[in-house]
Amino acid sequence: MRLRHQFIAAIHALRANTVRSLLTILGIVIGITAIMLVMAVGRGAQDLILDQVRGFGAETIIIEPGREPKGPSDFVEVFTDSLKERDLAALADAARVPGVTDVVPLVAQVTTAAFGNETYRVQLRGAGPAILEVLRLTLASGVPLTEDDVRRRAAVAIIGDDVREQLFGQQDPIGQRIRMKNVSFRVVGVLERKGESGIVPVDHMVLVPYSTAQEYLLGITHVHAILVRAVSEQVVPRVKRDVEITLRELHRISDPEKDDFHVMTQVDIVQRIGIISTILTVLLTSIAAISLVVGGIGIMNIMLVAVAERTREIGLRKALGARRRDILGQFLFESVTLTAVGGIMGVAIGASLAFLAAVIFRATVSPNWAFTFPISAVVLGVGVSGVLGVVFGLAPARKAAAMSPMEALRNE
Amino acid sequence: MALIEVDHLQKTYGTDDAQTPALRGVSFQIAAGEFVAIMGPSGSGKSTLLHILGFLDRPTGGSYRFDGRHADSFSDDELAQLRNQTMGFVFQAFNLLPRTTVLENVCLPLRYSQLPEREWRSRAERALTRVGLGHRLHHTPAQLSGGEQQRAAIARALVLDPKVLFADEPTGNLDSVSGRAVMLLLRELHAEQGHTIILITHETATAEHAERVLAFRDGRLERDERLAQSRRADQFTK
Ligand SMILES: Nc1ncnc2c1ncn2[C@@H]1O[C@H](COP(=O)(O)OP(=O)(O)OP(=O)(O)O)[C@@H](O)[C@H]1O
Ligand SMILES: [Mg+2]
Numbered sequence: 001m002r003l004r005h006q007f008i009a010a011i012h013a014l015r016a017n018t019v020r021s022l023l024t025i026l027g028i029v030i031g032i033t034a035i036m037l038v039m040a041v042g043r044g045a046q047d048l049i050l051d052q053v054r055g056f057g058a059e060t061i062i063i064e065p066g067r068e069p070k071g072p073s074d075f076v077e078v079f080t081d082s083l084k085e086r087d088l089a090a091l092a093d094a095a096r097v098p099g100v101t102d103v104v105p106l107v108a109q110v111t112t113a114a115f116g117n118e119t120y121r122v123q124l125r126g127a128g129p130a131i132l133e134v135l136r137l138t139l140a141s142g143v144p145l146t147e148d149d150v151r152r153r154a155a156v157a158i159i160g161d162d163v164r165e166q167l168f169g170q171q172d173p174i175g176q177r178i179r180m181k182n183v184s185f186r187v188v189g190v191l192e193r194k195g196e197s198g199i200v201p202v203d204h205m206v207l208v209p210y211s212t213a214q215e216y217l218l219g220i221t222h223v224h225a226i227l228v229r230a231v232s233e234q235v236v237p238r239v240k241r242d243v244e245i246t247l248r249e250l251h252r253i254s255d256p257e258k259d260d261f262h263v264m265t266q267v268d269i270v271q272r273i274g275i276i277s278t279i280l281t282v283l284l285t286s287i288a289a290i291s292l293v294v295g296g297i298g299i300m301n302i303m304l305v306a307v308a309e310r311t312r313e314i315g316l317r318k319a320l321g322a323r324r325r326d327i328l329g330q331f332l333f334e335s336v337t338l339t340a341v342g343g344i345m346g347v348a349i350g351a352s353l354a355f356l357a358a359v360i361f362r363a364t365v366s367p368n369w370a371f372t373f374p375i376s377a378v379v380l381g382v383g384v385s386g387v388l389g390v391v392f393g394l395a396p397a398r399k400a401a402a403m404s405p406m407e408a409l410r411n412e
Numbered sequence: 413m414a415l416i417e418v419d420h421l422q423k424t425y426g427t428d429d430a431q432t433p434a435l436r437g438v439s440f441q442i443a444a445g446e447f448v449a450i451m452g453p454s455g456s457g458k459s460t461l462l463h464i465l466g467f468l469d470r471p472t473g474g475s476y477r478f479d480g481r482h483a484d485s486f487s488d489d490e491l492a493q494l495r496n497q498t499m500g501f502v503f504q505a506f507n508l509l510p511r512t513t514v515l516e517n518v519c520l521p522l523r524y525s526q527l528p529e530r531e532w533r534s535r536a537e538r539a540l541t542r543v544g545l546g547h548r549l550h551h552t553p554a555q556l557s558g559g560e561q562q563r564a565a566i567a568r569a570l571v572l573d574p575k576v577l578f579a580d581e582p583t584g585n586l587d588s589v590s591g592r593a594v595m596l597l598l599r600e601l602h603a604e605q606g607h608t609i610i611l612i613t614h615e616t617a618t619a620e621h622a623e624r625v626l627a628f629r630d631g632r633l634e635r636d637e638r639l640a641q642s643r644r645a646d647q648f649t650k
Contacts (some may be wrong), residue, residue, distance in 0.1 A: 005523060012511075012512075016511060312507065313509060316507045316509075316520075317520070317524075318468075318492065318495075319466070319468055319495060319501050320495065320496065320501070320520055320521040320524060320568070321492050321493065321495050321496020321497070321521055321524035321525065322492060322524050323488070323489045323492040323493075323524070324488060324489070324492075326524060404468075404469065405468045405469075406463045406468040406469040409468070409503070409507075
């Protein structure tokens, strides 16, 4: 029988039991949806990692307080106060850690900045003067922070371009005063607009001397992170080792297992995100595999029911001249149509969810999270579901094809 | 040469320990163009015989030659092709596909034939017009009366111009009026186109439309009788 007629007949047979057909393909839909999510979100995470690599110099290492997070309980330690002023001095000492050009302490908070009646949620960063070089930022106007500003705890600020636009509009912000937590800061510089690139939210940022932020805004004496820039990418592993030795000495730690800080290079960051995305991929792929197998068994079950229900029809078709392979083809085509419809639905739902995830991740993880939906995912989704239709439809179809026409016709 | 030749044909159902002999050695011949009625009490093996003659089942003993060739010599696929091209079947229960138009139902054998698709519709329409259903092409079986459904089934059986038409109690589910109409149609087909028709029936009145009656009892041919023209049902000549 011709392909087109097989297809029309299959649609016809499935439409006769629309609800049953839909329930049957649910497992396939869920499985394919999960695969689509893995491919789309995994791809998004990959792109983001690449983006970070681009936005952050490979010669910069980051020191954070607390042990390196290896499990959920370790994240609590991120909030320890182990990194202090004296560590900064030691790290800047070329005798202890040679090959370092800049040591930049960092404190961070989300807060509200106000100018006149305008207010705006900003990413407050307290840092040292070298922050501009380390993050590769340039000023559109004004002057950078100075060592003197840090020493004097000066209330001066450099603002990102979005902050400037929201608070000042067309006005020149240089020399104006903005308020954060009832402290008045004089704007001394405006950052060049970066647009959507890098992990650092440059355009939403307000940069102030870290000493000022510690004292007047946060009320702390420790720092949230220390950025150390090495002279070149080649010396990064050695600098990392020296940093660890220095900090352990200062913190009187003999067992590296008991570190109250951790050092991350760009390679480490990429690896860490890689591990997270691998875990996610394995998890979602298992869900996909399980629901595809369960879905496939459901398909097999419903096709066996269909064959039993339509025994007379099979007998009739055979009496009218259908060969074994005609009946085999008919039922195989039906199960493949069933799973392919499930696959197409899974692809569509997966694409929608991936888009939704991209919107959410953009708001929570990074503004640069991109929505990608590779065409290979569509091909894979529909292909896998089609193969499932063949695999799980084969036994019922063979059963139908093997029926004796006379026995089938006698069936009541 | 006879179209159908059976010699000591046997059919036993079941396994070794529970055997049901349905045909216990039957021999007869039917020539092309004959109109034969098969009669006999329930369980006498009529349907069993028809299934074997129509290649829907294989005998367990004896021989069956169709058009000069031994039934044993055909593969399953060849049998399917022979059913498609040289045989038409009409069943007591009509066996039309539900939710499918009459036209589509009549097209079903064409789908399994070599005939090009563009000829399907005209052939199906011609067959339906022939049985008086030219105005019911797009009705579904549920929208037709029993008599009309059986006529649609006859159109389906005729659509590929078979050599022989098998009918197992075609009037069994019909009232006497539509039953008679169906029988008149079969008789017309026989008279005008010379179709070979082999028909099972319980009723003498129905059998009297045929030219010859094979009477069975307990799996054996009890009587093989040619009906004189005068004895045949006269409704046709009226
Ligand atoms: N598939 C089968 N398995 C076992 N026994 C069967 C099978 N088909 C028929 N028989 C038996 O074979 C015998 C003949 O059956 P058959 O259907 O040929 O009778 P019939 O003459 O057509 O009867 P009826 O007039 O009631 O249709 C019966 O005893 C029946 O029980
Ligand atoms: Mg019978």
